Amino acid sequence: MIDLSISVREAPDAPEYVFRLLVAEDGTPVAGTTLPAPEAALAAVEEFGEDIFFPRPGPPRLCTQQYGGPQVAVVSGTFHGRAVHSVFTRTDGCEIARWKAMAPLLGGSAA
Numbered sequence: 001m002i003d004l005s006i007s008v009r010e011a012p013d014a015p016e017y018v019f020r021l022l023v024a025e026d027g028t029p030v031a032g033t034t035l036p037a038p039e040a041a042l043a044a045v046e047e048f049g050e051d052i053f054f055p056r057p058g059p060p061r062l063c064t065q066q067y068g069g070p071q072v073a074v075v076s077g078t079f080h081g082r083a084v085h086s087v088f089t090r091t092d093g094c095e096i097a098r099w100k101a102m103a104p105l106l107g108g109s110a111a
Helices: 038-053 093-101
Strands: 002-009 016-023 069-079 082-090
Touching: 002 038, 016 038, 038 069, 038 082, 038 093, 082 093
Parallel strands: none
Antiparallel strands: 002 016, 002 069, 069 082
8 A cells, every 4th residue: 555645846936735645555646645646656656766765775876966846745655555754855866866867756747
């Protein structure tokens, strides 16, 4: 089961948008899901969620030093029975890539 709450701010002083992705055992979004494109969000979570929510230890990542904007998103809840608390930003190339991978979950599109 997947039950994720997503809060997004476009800037520190901007209003907070809150979404929810609630998925039944059969893998379909159910009532209570408030994301604009729940099927796309579910596809992103299933494809990238394990690696993004529960990264494996490894060598340090080299990230381009580019700034993608002040947006911040916090995802919390459960993903296949595991607790999730993940913060997304756009502060460097690695964080921008994470944001783009999970864009449908963060209320946007991957494009």
